[in-house]
Amino acid sequence: MLLEAFVAAIPSRYVVVETLPDPASTPLNSDCCARNGRGCLVSVTTSLDHPTTSADKERSAPPAGPAHPRAILAIILISYFLILLDNSVIFTGLPSIASALRLDAAGLSWVQDAYTLVFGGLLLLGARLGDLLGRRRVFVFGLAVFVTASFLIGVAPTGWWLIGSRALQGVGAAIVAPSALSLLTASFPEGERRSRAVAWYAATAGIGASLGLLVGGAAAEWISWRAGFFINVPLGIAMAVLAPRYLPATQRQRGRFDLLGALSATLGVGALVFGILESAGRGWGSPVVVGAMVAAAVLLAGLVVHERRTAQPILPLRLFADRRRWGAYAARALYLGAMMGFFFFTTQLMQDAFGFTPFQAGLGFLPMTAVNFAVATVLLRVVRRAGEASTLVAGVALTLAGMAWLAQVGAVGSYLEGVALPMVLIGAGQGLAFAPLTSYGIAGVRAEDAGAASGLVNTAHQLGTATGLALLVAASAGATDLTVRVSTALTWGTGLLAFCLIAAVTVIIPGRRTSATN
Template sequence: MDNPNHERRWLVLVIVAATQLMIVLDATIVNIALPQAQADLGISDGNRTWVVTAYALAFGALLLLGGRISDYWGRRKSFLVGMTGFAVSSAVGGLAQESWQLFAARAGQGVFAALLAPAALAILTVTFVEPKERAKAFGVFGAIAGGGAAVGLLLGGVLTEYLSWRWCLLVNVPVAVVAVIAAASVIVESKAAGDTRYDIVGAVLVSMGLASLVYGFTRAETGWGSPATVAFIAAGSVLIIVFGFAERRATNPLLPLGVLFHRDRGPAFFGSLMVGSILVGATLFLTFYFQIVLQFSPVIAGLASLPITGGIFVTAGVASTLLPRVGPKPIMSIGPIISAIGLLLLVNIDVDTSYWTHVLPALVLVGLGLGLLIIPQQNVALIGVANHDAGAASALINATVQVGGALGAAIFTSIYTSAKQSYLIDTPAPEAPAGAGMERFFSAEVAGYHAVFTVAAVFIAVISPVVFFVVRAKKDDLPAGEVVVHAG
């Protein structure tokens, strides 16, 4: 048989599923722990989002290269190296004594996740070749990819409240050790045939360009017109443009530009970028609101965030049913509007807002809208893609979510900081009573959150006109076969 993993395929599925769960939940598990880690390591408000951004940026920027490496170097080898590196990075982060050590560890996790994630998916793809079994395997994989964020929020809350924020990182170590031992004894090596030349120039250009952009937006809290902010954003933009020209000339490009620049696929990738900014960037400030302003415990804060995930699950099923009947355009146009309404409702939160009457309905709407968008978006991203480039298109969806999260966290942090500072300047410190100072602090926090959710609503709403006026895909244009849900 061509597939040497066939006899142990269900054990391979268990290993890959555990790996996917670890990768996905690590994007959110630290969200709940962040206030405690910030206080423990003395991280400033402006720098705290680097705990999230460092992971998302490294993961998103290197994911395409990681997929090439796993195909060319060997999926089993890439899996073992990626998992080992992920475990070491997690241990470094869990034992960090300085903020820069935590940031570096999170970036390390992202680097090795970019190698590990495509290797795991490729192993699953080459292991399950029979259509019915492959559908079951990808169903398990997709369910974990979709629910991993919720598991991360819950697990992060439990570990932070009953142990320490450090265990949100250290928990990966025993999981990784078991996975490495199992994979080494179970999984047989496989590689891609054909052209195996690496596009090193493309990888360097896109990584440096994205890093410069994100850092520039992060520095914008000191002023959008400051020389450093302008220089980094300009340099990043130039590097991304140069990357585009380099890919046009490359014989084996990291990102075939035909995959991205397409009337139907382009809006799907744009939408994925915006979804990432909301899921990773904007919702991060919900954690701060729950724990800093409403004084929720980490566990309760994790539970309070779940309605977004619940909403996504509900309408993801609806979208999957409707997609073959009505096509992607109506669903993709409606979803962003629903999410935008939910985000605008969050602009009404205050220091003493009721979670049940104000926050909960807003979060449900955000999730319902995202669920309607994500499923058709991932189908449209594969329309008309040749088999040779299918892996690049799938990886690009995942990469744009991560890059969107990194950019979103940077942009929203700058917006939050500016709005908070403006409030403090416009609202003089009270002389009495004693508790008025804390009330002013909480009000300034809420003013920052208002600004974030307002801009986030604009980000997600702009997807609708783009889809409505640009996308032409009909239901008959959708790719045949199962759709793998990328939520990492």
């Protein structure tokens, strides 16, 4: 079976031999709470210095849960990969889609924007649904929506059908993404075991985009652009069927649904993403863009005021009290903004300047993908020796160096020197940076905040991609020559990475030290 094959490929040292249930139902270690003022997810065990009675065994035994941690990790990673796949597979298929469905430039942009807008806008709502209704149940429902939308995209007869289906796919992705990360948090206790799982999750985030371009290019060239979306159907159905068997059943949190907070968060983030997306074509001074940004500011400010007062917020503001977490959200947005621009413009460079076919352009990203995967396999050893903070700084710095090198592509005539070698640095940097960024984003969260923290990690991810791409497109719009346009965009991307590095050094690392002393 596919799952068994994928599970076998995961080294046993990267998974745990036991799992914990949902943090909401996991006992807290009182010594740990007294020491650092917050709960730590631990298994309750009896002391070896005292005789153990049958009652002790009954109390100390971990609650019944799934006994297949590698299967848990495989289901989460494959499901997350499907989301990432479709976030990039569309790039190489756009020319074929435009021709087949007779879409103009504006309609073609909405093929991607509809997905991004809905995905980004609904992430916090999707995370909260998992908390209230049960994360496994919501995860399976999200997969069902995502698979259905993927099928509808594959059979789309018209442009409006395709755009509507992409929006529906964004709904499914907004449910699956935060549920996947919170299920991972619930399944693997905090510490080295979770770090190993997060390393694979982060590797999937780094590799998924480049493999999406390869799969999309191969499908567009040899079969049809539709094939890239049909791939999701059998894989998604398989994960939805296997999830109830292997994933831990999480308890629902008691409480009321914060409807006003949900509306404010969804509409506010949606207006922000819409304004950013539209700025690329209309300009920042457009009434539509200004109106969207003003609406976003009002709605998000109202969200903050409301969340301060409500007893059960959809966005607990205490998540921003830890410098590690809010620094990780900001750094992730900056990092992803640069990386989305990298994929968008480098794909054009390889096809239009170097004459690559869509499939060859996908293969052109293999230097980055291969190095990224290789780094992921040794990441835990690197973190053990150098520390998580040093690993993050090194990863961002390597990515920055690779991006700065790639931005000189106009002065370099060959693919090897101008693209492939810089990609090696970018792949190594991405392999090092993603796991710490993810880990810091969920560091030290309370059990009841796991879903919200996961939603914020993914919201930062989506806002970063939308903002970064819009910024780089706008910055390079004045250049008529392709290589000059790509060089300009990637130079700005290098600037985003420089700010990401500053955030890591001045916010995340000091925040880590402060947390360690408390």
